[in-house]
Amino acid sequence: MKLLYSILIFMLAMPLHLTAQVYLGDDADFFEKKARLYQRWLDAKGLGAMIEVEKVELAKNDMELELFLLLRTSDPDMAASLWRALQKEMEEDGGLEENLYNTFSRFMEIPPAQGNVQVYIQNEGKTDYNPCFYIWIWQEENEIQIKDRIDNCKAQVLEIPVKLPAITSPTQEAEIPIGAKGNRADVFDRILQYARQRYEQEKEGCEERSPEVEETDINNEYVLTFVVSDLCREVLTDEQQSLWCDFVELWWGDCNDMRRERLEFTFYYTPTEDGYLLTGSLTGKFGSGVYKPRISGYMDMEPDFEDDFLVPYVRRFQQSLKQYLENQ
Numbered sequence: 001m002k003l004l005y006s007i008l009i010f011m012l013a014m015p016l017h018l019t020a021q022v023y024l025g026d027d028a029d030f031f032e033k034k035a036r037l038y039q040r041w042l043d044a045k046g047l048g049a050m051i052e053v054e055k056v057e058l059a060k061n062d063m064e065l066e067l068f069l070l071l072r073t074s075d076p077d078m079a080a081s082l083w084r085a086l087q088k089e090m091e092e093d094g095g096l097e098e099n100l101y102n103t104f105s106r107f108m109e110i111p112p113a114q115g116n117v118q119v120y121i122q123n124e125g126k127t128d129y130n131p132c133f134y135i136w137i138w139q140e141e142n143e144i145q146i147k148d149r150i151d152n153c154k155a156q157v158l159e160i161p162v163k164l165p166a167i168t169s170p171t172q173e174a175e176i177p178i179g180a181k182g183n184r185a186d187v188f189d190r191i192l193q194y195a196r197q198r199y200e201q202e203k204e205g206c207e208e209r210s211p212e213v214e215e216t217d218i219n220n221e222y223v224l225t226f227v228v229s230d231l232c233r234e235v236l237t238d239e240q241q242s243l244w245c246d247f248v249e250l251w252w253g254d255c256n257d258m259r260r261e262r263l264e265f266t267f268y269y270t271p272t273e274d275g276y277l278l279t280g281s282l283t284g285k286f287g288s289g290v291y292k293p294r295i296s297g298y299m300d301m302e303p304d305f306e307d308d309f310l311v312p313y314v315r316r317f318q319q320s321l322k323q324y325l326e327n328q
Contacts, residue, residue: 063114081155118134154300160318184269206231229260234263235301261285261286
């Protein structure tokens with residue numbers, strides 16, 4: 001009996017805020033105004049170029065507040081790479097998800113356990129969310145909880161740490177990294193230079209192909225994207241032309257009907273103490289070797305060629321690009 005009495009007294013003495021729920025339905029206008037301030041906070045933190053506030057909504061009978069954020073891309077591969085880059089940038093600032101959620105609950109002036117932040121990307125037509133990418137952030141038992149899908153549907157993840165050589169400053173004894181090679185714009189330029197040197201060259205056995213590195217129109221100071229099309233035996237190294245092509249070459253000249261390959265690259269840049277980190281994605285596709293297909297005519301190399309060809313290729317590509325950037 002004494003034990004039961006003690007438990008009852010303990011429960012009554014517990015702080016009410018641990019279990020109390022606050023009705024939020026009367027403050028919808030207030031939340032809308034605060035959502036606009038949240039966007040200003042994103043802009044001030046340097047995140048606004050990549051993340052935008054879509055809306056704020058009440059849920060669960062007006063007992064919970066939801067903030068919807070959008071990444072400024074419709075490509076799940078790019079979204080995954082972008083999110084990883086932002087995570088790296090915010091590691092020393094308390095964490096990306098923690099910053100997003102704690103600022104949300106503070107701005108909205110709600111109990112932390114009565115809110116959630118959801119991050120999505122829209123499909124190309126901006127009619128719905130893309131199911132290949134989402135992040136849900138909430139607080140439970142005083143801990144930030146995260147449920148996500150950022151492992152994009154088709155692309156291979158790129159992660160290349162680049163360590164720069166150091167020089168001794170004339171006014172300091174300590175060594176410092178060479179700044180010129182670590183500039184974001186300069187790094188992106190050298191990645192493109194590497195890609196052109198690697199891909200825009202004649203390749204033995206790949207006649208009648210003209211690979212070209214093409215930048216996309218979504219490039220900005222934060223992201224580098226480009227594609228290389230009309231490749232031959234780049235990833236799918238065991239490709240062979242048909243007997244018909246062998247016959248044509250015997251009598252008339254060059255012939256090549258091996259499958260065309262298309263590589264799509266995305267890069268993000270994060271500075272580090274001794275250099276920088278490149279994150280991003282590489283998507284491998286293939287199409288007809290008889291005619292040059294439209295973009296929609298290419299098919300993804302995954303899953304048929306992933307383990308035997310694409311994964312080893314990505315590993316070799318990362319090592320080669322890292323060596324190039326560190327030695328230039």
